[in-house]
Amino acid sequence: MSEAINPDAVTEYEHATWSRCAESYLDTFAGLTREAVPLLLEAAHIRSGSYVLEIGSGPGHVAQALTEAGARVTGVDFSAQMVAVAQRHYPGITFREANAEQLPFAGNTFDAVVSNFVVHHLARPTVVFQEVCRVLKPGGRFAFAVFGAPEAQSSLGAFFAAVQAHYDLEALPHGPLFGVTDRNVYEPMIAAGGMADLHLDTHDVVWRIATLELVLRGLWDWGNMAALPQELQDKIAATTRENAQPYARSGQFLFPHTVLLGRAVKP
Numbered sequence: 001m002s003e004a005i006n007p008d009a010v011t012e013y014e015h016a017t018w019s020r021c022a023e024s025y026l027d028t029f030a031g032l033t034r035e036a037v038p039l040l041l042e043a044a045h046i047r048s049g050s051y052v053l054e055i056g057s058g059p060g061h062v063a064q065a066l067t068e069a070g071a072r073v074t075g076v077d078f079s080a081q082m083v084a085v086a087q088r089h090y091p092g093i094t095f096r097e098a099n100a101e102q103l104p105f106a107g108n109t110f111d112a113v114v115s116n117f118v119v120h121h122l123a124r125p126t127v128v129f130q131e132v133c134r135v136l137k138p139g140g141r142f143a144f145a146v147f148g149a150p151e152a153q154s155s156l157g158a159f160f161a162a163v164q165a166h167y168d169l170e171a172l173p174h175g176p177l178f179g180v181t182d183r184n185v186y187e188p189m190i191a192a193g194g195m196a197d198l199h200l201d202t203h204d205v206v207w208r209i210a211t212l213e214l215v216l217r218g219l220w221d222w223g224n225m226a227a228l229p230q231e232l233q234d235k236i237a238a239t240t241r242e243n244a245q246p247y248a249r250s251g252q253f254l255f256p257h258t259v260l261l262g263r264a265v266k267p
């Protein structure tokens with residue numbers, strides 16, 4: 001993470017970004033992010049009856065998938081809008097509004113903590129890792145999934161190239177660790193968090209989605225594209241559609257992506 005990053009500013013824009021995405025997320029990005037759930041289940045050694053905390057639970061679909069696998073799951077998210085959507089869709093699961101930098105749980109509570117597509121958005125990852133370690137039972141596992149290398153993210157890539165062609169890539173709300181896959185970045189943060197035995201590996205996943213309009217809807221909410229002049233929005237949308245054509249397959253889109261999967265243990 002660059003020293004120039006102001007963590008309070010990151011917190012503010014990440015909170016605004018995901019609150020804006022709350023109502024569309026289950027129809028849009030959830031189809032991609034749920035592809036990592038089997039990886040998290042394995043990496044965190046989640047068993048039937050395991051007490052699991054999901055950090056940054058968004059609209060709740062990952063907590064639901066973990067529940068279906070037999071885990072007893074609590075989700076936390078700092079966006080009240082996300083928590084409201086999660087509670088509405090999955091009323092049998094407990095979701096709480098909290099910043100992961102200050103988890104509202106006693107120490108040594110959970111068998112596993114998971115975080116799906118959240119770590120690259122964190123303003124203070126080391127503080128969050130300290131909290132993860134505090135709430136884990138000794139021997140408990142932390143598993144997280146983030147995007148792999150930026151050039152391997154085909155759906156986002158189609159959009160980013162369009163934004164670069166017509167506007168300004170820097171204007172998009174990338175989290176500080178977006179696209180960072182370097183072990184030398186994660187290792188000291190995990191160690192400072194009090195955890196050990198970091199493993200990082202990369203996995204291929206495919207985002208299958210029926211229409212490109214849903215991809216655009218998610219990206220428009222994420223990037224706050226509606227705030228741009230209509231003519232500019234139209235150009236970016238048209239170029240994104242062109243860039244996405246290589247991924248069209250018999251009436252749907254298949255976007256290859258890579259996921260960086262991390263796991264560590266509380267000693």
Ligand SMILES: C[S@@+](CC[C@H](N)C(=O)[O-])C[C@H]1O[C@@H](n2cnc3c(N)ncnc32)[C@H](O)[C@@H]1O
Pocket residue numbers: 014015018019029030033034055056057058059062076077078079082098099100101115116117118121122123
């Ligand atoms: C990309 S979404 C991921 C949602 C879900 N985990 C998934 O796999 O689709 C990131 C989520 O993390 C939440 N988030 C980001 N930073 C957070 C923090 N510091 N504390 C709690 N939640 C946070 C956001 O509000 C958002 O719901």
